[in-house]
Amino acid sequence: MAGPASLIGLDWGTTSLRAYRIANDGSVQERREGPLGILAITDGDFAGALARTIGDWLRAEPGLPVLASGMIGSRQGWHEAPYAPCPAGAADLSDRLVTVDGPDESVYLAPGLSTREPGTGVPDVMRGEETQILGALEALPDADLFVLPGTHSKWATVEGGRITDFRTWMTGEVFDVLRRHSILGRLMEGDGQDEEAFLDGVDRGAAEAAGVLHAIFAARTFGLMGDLPGTALAPYLSGVLIGAEIAGARAWSGGRKPVVIASGRLTDAYLQAMARLGMAGEAAAPDAVVRGLFGLARAAGLLERDHG
Amino acid sequence: MAGPASLIGLDWGTTSLRAYRIANDGSVQERREGPLGILAITDGDFAGALARTIGDWLRAEPGLPVLASGMIGSRQGWHEAPYAPCPAGAADLSDRLVTVDGPDESVYLAPGLSTREPGTGVPDVMRGEETQILGALEALPDADLFVLPGTHSKWATVEGGRITDFRTWMTGEVFDVLRRHSILGRLMEGDGQDEEAFLDGVDRGAAEAAGVLHAIFAARTFGLMGDLPGTALAPYLSGVLIGAEIAGARAWSGGRKPVVIASGRLTDAYLQAMARLGMAGEAAAPDAVVRGLFGLARAAGLLERDHG
Numbered sequence: 001m002a003g004p005a006s007l008i009g010l011d012w013g014t015t016s017l018r019a020y021r022i023a024n025d026g027s028v029q030e031r032r033e034g035p036l037g038i039l040a041i042t043d044g045d046f047a048g049a050l051a052r053t054i055g056d057w058l059r060a061e062p063g064l065p066v067l068a069s070g071m072i073g074s075r076q077g078w079h080e081a082p083y084a085p086c087p088a089g090a091a092d093l094s095d096r097l098v099t100v101d102g103p104d105e106s107v108y109l110a111p112g113l114s115t116r117e118p119g120t121g122v123p124d125v126m127r128g129e130e131t132q133i134l135g136a137l138e139a140l141p142d143a144d145l146f147v148l149p150g151t152h153s154k155w156a157t158v159e160g161g162r163i164t165d166f167r168t169w170m171t172g173e174v175f176d177v178l179r180r181h182s183i184l185g186r187l188m189e190g191d192g193q194d195e196e197a198f199l200d201g202v203d204r205g206a207a208e209a210a211g212v213l214h215a216i217f218a219a220r221t222f223g224l225m226g227d228l229p230g231t232a233l234a235p236y237l238s239g240v241l242i243g244a245e246i247a248g249a250r251a252w253s254g255g256r257k258p259v260v261i262a263s264g265r266l267t268d269a270y271l272q273a274m275a276r277l278g279m280a281g282e283a284a285a286p287d288a289v290v291r292g293l294f295g296l297a298r299a300a301g302l303l304e305r306d307h308g
Numbered sequence: 309m310a311g312p313a314s315l316i317g318l319d320w321g322t323t324s325l326r327a328y329r330i331a332n333d334g335s336v337q338e339r340r341e342g343p344l345g346i347l348a349i350t351d352g353d354f355a356g357a358l359a360r361t362i363g364d365w366l367r368a369e370p371g372l373p374v375l376a377s378g379m380i381g382s383r384q385g386w387h388e389a390p391y392a393p394c395p396a397g398a399a400d401l402s403d404r405l406v407t408v409d410g411p412d413e414s415v416y417l418a419p420g421l422s423t424r425e426p427g428t429g430v431p432d433v434m435r436g437e438e439t440q441i442l443g444a445l446e447a448l449p450d451a452d453l454f455v456l457p458g459t460h461s462k463w464a465t466v467e468g469g470r471i472t473d474f475r476t477w478m479t480g481e482v483f484d485v486l487r488r489h490s491i492l493g494r495l496m497e498g499d500g501q502d503e504e505a506f507l508d509g510v511d512r513g514a515a516e517a518a519g520v521l522h523a524i525f526a527a528r529t530f531g532l533m534g535d536l537p538g539t540a541l542a543p544y545l546s547g548v549l550i551g552a553e554i555a556g557a558r559a560w561s562g563g564r565k566p567v568v569i570a571s572g573r574l575t576d577a578y579l580q581a582m583a584r585l586g587m588a589g590e591a592a593a594p595d596a597v598v599r600g601l602f603g604l605a606r607a608a609g610l611l612e613r614d615h616g
Contacts, residue, residue, distance in 0.1 A: 114533075120512070121535075122512070122526050123526070123532070123535065124529055125532060125533075152525070167518055167522055168522060168525045168529075169519070169521040169525070170492075170521050170522075170524055170525050171521055173490050174482075174486075174490070174524075177485045178485065181485045182478070182481050182482070182485050183481065184478075204428070204430070209556070209559045210475055210477075210556040210557065211519075211520060211552050211553070211556030212519060212520050212552075213479055213520060213552055213556065214475055214478075214553075214557075216482075217432065217477070217478050218430050221430070221432055221433055221476075222430075222431065225431045227429075244520075245521055247519065248517065248518040249518065251517045251518060251519075252522075
């Protein structure tokens with residue numbers, strides 16, 4: 001544990017808890033990660049889970065502010081931090097922090113973000129991604145479109161330091177349930193990659209006028225007919241779904257250049273898919289969530305109050 | 309058991325076996341239905357399953373031809389009856405019947421149908437639906453587009469008594485896996501209908517330029533935000549998927565008037581959804597599969613040979 005910290009930042013989601021000891025220049029001094037996502041904490045003892053994960057950090061530096069973002073602030077989490085409406089930047093979010101009693105001291109929970117589609121009023125929501133977007137924006141202040149691929153992919157537009165609007169695509173979860181629970185999984189073999197099958201899928205998912213509910217069926221018929229080996233079927237299906245997402249998101253976001261915030265492997269897949277569809281994208285720097293949490297703490301006056 | 313029969317027809321699918329004693333005018337003399345679909349017959353004893361279901365019919369009229377269509381002719385069924393390529397009518401299918409040894413005598417298995425998308429060569433397949441389409445066509449000889457909604461919805465074009473092409477949409481299975489295995493099911497309550505929510509979903513599924521992977525997420529956010537009660541979320545999701553299917557199928561089939569072949573409730577839902585989208589459709593008469601099996605048996609000379 002090198003030197004005094006200025007903030008403990010928590011990226012606390014559905015399946016995992018990532019904790020960061022953050023120095024007063026925003027750099028990471030120490031990090032921990034465990035499977036203590038909110039779904040794993042069935043007794044509601046979030047303070048206990050936090051004490052088990054970083055109790056030594058808290059005891060070593062009493063009074064250090066603790067700020068968490070992600071599903072921990074949802075109705076199924078520690079306490080609900082109601083959604084902030086778009087447009088919203090760090091100042092808007094920091095106005096809406098919710099405080100809960102931690103193991104030793106208070107823990108601040110960041111709100112999620114909500115939007116409604118103009119005209120139809122259809123709502124959309126995110127929790128945790130807003131913090132990553134604002135963090136990634138610090139390193140790329142001119143970026144105006146961010147993509148967070150995954151279980152529920154989010155595409156968000158940004159102007160003047162605030163998230164102006166966003167949409168969700170259920171790409172990752174649809175892939176997962178189709179693979180594990182539908183007939184499409186029956187002919188699939190292995191967990192390998194197959195770049196050619198993936199990119200063929202991207203083409204098809206983006207171009208198929210009959211829609212994705214039709215396009216995905218080829219992940220069965222290619223196998224039945226022997227056109228693709230079993231090992232190529234999962235990459236192909238993944239491509240179809242990601243291609244459909246990118247085409248839909250391009251229709252929504254209208255020609256902006258997307259910045260991808262994800263793990264290295266997922267970032268590569270999305271950048272490859274975008275390139276295949278003639279769309280230039282770039283990768284965000286790592287640890288966007290750390291920069292986002294630090295910026296949020298600064299906007300909320302937590303850094304000054306405790307260590308100013 | 310009234311009068312001598314001319315054919316025993318079997319509609320033998322994944323989850324059920326439907327058997328029909330058919331008179332020489334094509335009418336149904338007797339029918340039986342059981343849960344002996346091919347997935348339920350794990351020991352491969354299809355002859356035994358048939359004997360348990362209609363052994364008395366077979367013993368009462370030895371020599372009566374038995375003709376089966378559906379997944380029973382797939383690789384996972386009794387014996388593979390290879391796909392016939394489009395275009396195909398009753399004569400083309402009857403040329404490709406496959407014979408297996410039944411409990412007392414031979415059983416004829418109808419082939420499925422295959423097609424490939426022009427340009428891309430992407431394959432599509434059906435098994436059983438081709439028999440229903442040809443049966444429905446007998447009552448509506450001028451129809452040129454048939455829809456068989458369900459787990460895997462099929463849309464097929466017809467010209468000159470032959471099925472010229474078709475496409476599959478995985479609408480029913482996607483609904484099922486999303487409801488049972490994805491986060492969308494969490495807020496859903498009950499199995500009731502909600503016509504308004506269903507038709508709102510149809511509008512959205514058909515119109516959403518961002519695509520169906522985005523549109524389905526509203527089945528969660530409407531619940532989170534309290535815009536829709538839990539009982540409306542499943543009908544809404546069903547509407548989104550059916551709306552997306554119909555819009556995609558309309559793009560593919562180009563303005564033909566669809567004939568819907570399904571149970572009463574599913575037929576009503578599709579006709580309602582089509583009407584909402586400004587598309588005129590009509591319902592096929594019941595027992596299309598019986599007329600299809602009878603026509604196939606006639607084309608194969610089975611009726612003449614045994615009872616001519």
